Amino acid sequence: MGRQGRDSRPAVEDLEGGEDLLAWCVAAKKRTTRWRSSSPPVAFPSPAAPFRRIPAAPQRGVAVTATDPDGAMLTELRKHVPSHVRTVQAAFEDLRPSKRYGLVYAAAALHWTNPEDRWSRMASLVEPGGVFASFGGPIELADPAVAQTVRAARSPFLARDDVPSPDGTPSEAEMQWPGTELQRSEWFTEVQQTMIERRFTLTADDYIGHLSAVSAYLVLPDAEREQVFSQIMRVLPETVEINADITVHLARRHREP
Template sequence: MDQDERLLHASSFGAAAVEYAEHRPDYAQAAVRWALEPAPGPRVLDLGAGTGKLTATLVALGAEVIAVEPDPAMLAELRRSLPAARALPGSAEVIPLPDASVDAVLAGNAMHWFDMAVAGPEIARVLAPGGVLAGLWNVMDDRVEWVAGLARVGGSAAVGPRDTPAGWRAETADMHLPKAGEAARFGSPEQVEFPHGQLRTADSLVATLATRAGVLVMPDREREAALDRIRAFLASEPESARGEFTLPMLTGVLRVRRL
């Protein structure tokens, strides 16, 4: 994805902020705990916080959270759903916080949108020594047969390369993280996956996939055709055709520590 396409996709979510808040999944608490495990204190920056899916989990775990989000519509939804949370406009490339002011920087389904050449030094700047940088991604467990079928039918716009376990590992293994010799020294990155699941109906799963950037930027006719294919598939599968079901998922975590 070139820079212009990346910016188009990254800026697409505001138009669906209400739907994003309603339908996007939360994060496995075990994954968030593991991400924070080496952090030297409770101060956490949720960077690219969106509508607050990860923020809410961090609050539930007792962290002192600051949420930073560039899109005004997404930020408004975050403030509406979590009025007590400190939520600021800003981006990974321009973080509105002082030096060494947080013990961890977490990003939920957001780090792949960052320009890490710029964001890396900014993240290093706001992290205290010993602090943690972690990206979290919710992925569909395509080791389950019907989920693999959904991934095939949905196509790469609805189920992209980071949205299955093998794809997530490959994509994030190559992600540029701050390295030795940059603004600060970081240790070696670690990747771990945690079981997760979301209660869904066929309609709510279609609504979830409709908030994917690749789907949001489609022409209307193409988007409706893709969603119709997914609806037909879900109606044909015994696991998803009869009311509520649990969508098998994993929360993958990429973690690196500032030395």
């Protein structure tokens, strides 16, 4: 886990097309430290849509706790995971853990959290020597012409729909957020950044479904959100090619003396 930089490649080979990120993260941690037991606990604090990633975890003998402030999200999650996956309805800032976890995983959710005491709160969830993992990245239209048409369609409502770096890190910087904050944090070390390349095709309906979970659209009033989706839907072809590279950050919780 000592390598840093945007060109780092995954350190394990059991990542298949970026589809099992939890397995990748668990395997990375197993290669770099010993678990306290054969079934290390994992926490998902306030995930944006983690249930696509969680099912593999219990099948690998990992005890999982998933949290979200939205009860409807947790209801949806329970449809996709075994009954023994523990769920907690709470915002990240309201979590009061009774134990620490070997691995804490956040899926495109950190920008929703309060930056004040973010990393001390995160450290309170991770056992000494444990790992924090963050996965995120934009889902972008690969065809520049289609992307320009969509930008024009949404422009009366949104000038941009991406999430700017919360700490102002420029896009050309070698280390991206939240790795930049992790490097400055007194709680974490061995910060590693890896890019996982993903390319796929979505139907127009599925692309709109993706946009419905994007922060910029979620904060719009309901009527405006429906309008912008209708405008975008009118200009989309039946299917769209997608660039969806994932930036992975891993960091080790400092061991306590």
